[in-house]
Amino acid sequence: MAPIGKIHSYPNNPRVAKALIAAKYNGVEVEVVPVEMGKSNKTPEFLKKFPLGKVPAFEANDGFTLYESNAIAFYVAAYKQGTQLLGATPKESAQIQQWIGVADNELAPAAATWLFPILGWMPNNEQNTNKAKEDVKKTLAVLNQHLLNHTYLVGEVITLADITVVSALLNFYRMVFDAPFRAAFKNVNRWFLTCVNQPEFKDVLGEVALAEKAQVAGAYKPATPAPAAAAAPAKKEAAPKKEAASKKEAAPKKEAPKKKDDDEEEEESYADEKPKAKNPLDLLPKSDFNLEEWKRFYSNNDTRPTACNWFWDKFDPAGFSLYRLDYKYNSELTLTFMSSNLVGGVYHRLEAARKYAFGSLAVLGEDHKNSIAGYFVYRGDGIPAEVQDTPDFESWTFTRCDPSDAATRELFNAYIAWDEVIEGKKFADAKVFK
Ligand SMILES: N[C@@H](CCC(=O)N[C@@H](CS)C(=O)NCC(=O)O)C(=O)O
Structure with a gap:
């Protein structure tokens, strides 16, 4: 299948993951073109098409261009007529926009404040980090309450809302949401693990290993490479150790009904794995x-x-x-x-x-x-x-x-x-x- 277009970005960018997962659901392909940050996204040719000089940046086969990751994800999600990703009614579509707004306005800024110092991209400011932690907890509490009675964020199937919020939470779960932190947000954990264990997510993200111990910021070293590895490497990520997730956070199988024995679910979730290529x-x-x-x-x-x-x-x-x-x-x-x-x-x-x-x-x-x-x-x-x-x-x-x-x-x-x-x-x- 020929790709419908190209996304320019550094590798493993969670903002790109949104479009790539949407592409999997819609049975289309999108090529990712690696960008050398600060160089290839600043050439006159790039800036002519994408004047902000930011990634991700999308270029369709017919020359149509887009920037802003949510717009790109929307384009890919809308590519298939009758897609499940954009809601079945105007109300559902609006709710999807609501959750995309939550990801952008409540989670993304906190991710920058809390996680970037750990990645060495900016100095840590204890006060700001603590505030970011509280902000994230507030949003998680809202999500947790919503997911008490809902399998997914909107309607009864995975939509762009789930894809977007999961992508926004990805590095939190990988880096800082350790078991004690996760304990207060069981419904969110269940939903998150359900999503990331769907084949469409897994194909893009690989195994998502939950943080065993919350990472903390070390000494700031400005020489750290640009955000070339914002996310842990997707395909190469180690399979999560079973004990990394508490039993209660088991990942059900694809579209599994909500009420199932937790232990049973944990066994099943990893049985779904596709055989991996052998490491040389x-x-x-x-x-x-x-x-x-x-x-x-x-x-x-x-x-x-x-x-x-x-x-x-x-x-x-x-x-x-x-x-x-x-x-x-x-x-x-x-x-x-x-x-x-x-x-x-x-x-x-x-x-x-x-x-x-x-x-x-x-x-x-x-x-x-x-x-x-x-x-x-x-x-x-x-x-x-x-x-x-x-x-x-x-x-x-x-x-x-x-x-x-x-x-x-x-x-x-x-x-x-x-x-x-x-x-x-x-x-x-x-x-x-x-
Ligand atoms: N809201 C934008 C954010 C894009 C963005 O800030 N991209 C950063 C990398 S994560 C970038 O390209 N920065 C390069 C620059 O500012 O020169 C989106 O979701 O696409």
Whole structure:
């Protein structure tokens, strides 16, 4: 099927997801053309068609152009005659507009205030963040009440209202709505999980992993790349761990009736998954060094000397690569606990790489004078795509190490054993990715 047009945007933009999900429901295709933010959206050619220079920006095959993501989503939603997406009556259509307004005016501004500092796109302002949290809770309470007696936001089927509000909530659920936060909004959780587990949503969003621990803003580092990864990578996202969502938040099957046993629903929701393409790292020749076994051994034994000896005894340099990581913006780090939070955020966004990586990053030094470094072992020859695709990748220097070098081995040991002094600096904190 030929695409009906192109959307220009950076990858994984939740504003684009609205049109892409609508396209799935309507059985049409839309091509996404990647934009290098600040460059390709500022050329005279782009500005001629899209004078605000913003993305998403849509161009139909016949030259028709549109900007503003809701307008683009509407165009795609209206593309099929008799679509379910725009309501069955004028009242329903108006209600859909109401929820689109809620997403834009109540959720989007709060997302910017609360989530952008976590993504490193702007400094955190505690007072504003707290206000944003309260605003979001207010909106969620309204949604929760509405969804007590409604399966979907408008009418009895998924409409553009659900698509739009789910897209606006996506990064909240992925980054900051942890289980204690979610507990107060059970109806919203049920509806959200129902939606994101529909094949039309899943095709666009991949698995949506709910936040296990709310991310918090770390030190502000202006050099963070532009919003190229506003959302966690769609297709590559790790399948949510079952315990990540409480049993009550189970995702029913497609268009499932509302009242069903929750446990039953949880089992069913993930049984719907389509087979995924094999990761090339899973096709590598089998190695005697088993990363999962190593992670268990490391967790269950003294690091020095037992785990260290085990590691170097079994490490397979043909099947795994060893890297040293150094944070590029050490001079911008402030309090050590914030540096440690920064590492926590990095690990959270690295979820998709968990199966292929083990590492330890340590914060060394003291408040206002600290640095972060460590070592990672990756499956395969080089840095896995799952690592390179994270928004943090550019913030680190990766140096490939020779695992046969005695000094390297000793440093690796120090970083995984959390020695009191490492490379002449006082150990402050560390986190292991396993
Ligand atoms: N209300 C617009 C917002 C568009 C927008 O702000 N896009 C940002 C990226 S998320 C952008 O392109 N910024 C580039 C710029 O302002 O130069 C929509 O929903 O499409």
